[in-house]
Amino acid sequence: MKAKKILNSEIADLKISSLPSRPTAPTAFGGKGFTALQMKEAFDRLPLFIIEKFNTLIEDIGRSDSDSLAAAMLTGLSEGHTLTDFFADIKDGEAAEYFMLGNESLNAFNTRITNLLKQHTTSISTALSKINDTVIDGGTPYSRDSGGYVI
Numbered sequence: 001m002k003a004k005k006i007l008n009s010e011i012a013d014l015k016i017s018s019l020p021s022r023p024t025a026p027t028a029f030g031g032k033g034f035t036a037l038q039m040k041e042a043f044d045r046l047p048l049f050i051i052e053k054f055n056t057l058i059e060d061i062g063r064s065d066s067d068s069l070a071a072a073m074l075t076g077l078s079e080g081h082t083l084t085d086f087f088a089d090i091k092d093g094e095a096a097e098y099f100m101l102g103n104e105s106l107n108a109f110n111t112r113i114t115n116l117l118k119q120h121t122t123s124i125s126t127a128l129s130k131i132n133d134t135v136i137d138g139g140t141p142y143s144r145d146s147g148g149y150v151i
Contacts, residue, residue: 001072003057006050014046 023036034042060069070083077086077098089095096107104112 001060001067001069003053003060003069006053011046011049014049016043016046019043 019039019042020034023039024034057069063069064084065071066084068084070087073083075081075083075086086095086098089098094107096110097105099106101109
């Protein structure tokens with residue numbers, strides 16, 4: 001990660017409060033020696049420094065390697081889990097494990113509902129088959145099912 005906190009020591013020489021209020025006479029004539037151009041440059045240094053730091057931060061956010069800002073930000077979802085890991089889980093369709101419905105993860109809820117749907121589909125299919133047998137040949141489901149299953 002290239003982005004770093006701006007330290008006071010880095011901007012100490014960039015502050016404009018130490019500059020004179022207006023350009024001054026050269027030091028040879030007893031002034032502080034600031035021309036209009038030097039004053040403008042001094043005023044530009046701090047904003048340009050901040051812009052450089054900001055652009056570095058934006059680049060770090062947008063990178064996808066292990067040295068990015070997202071790779072350094074822990075999510076707290078599990079030990080060592082980073083924002084990069086979370087983004088990868090979303091991309092891979094595995095983020096459902098993080099979202100909860102009551103005490104159950106969305107992933108577990110989806111699995112439970114899918115299993116219930118399969119069970120009910122099998123039960124409905126069996127019942128429809130028995131009904132179909134009854135209608136087609138006039139038999140009864142009980143006569144074809146040794147277990148005594150009756151609709």
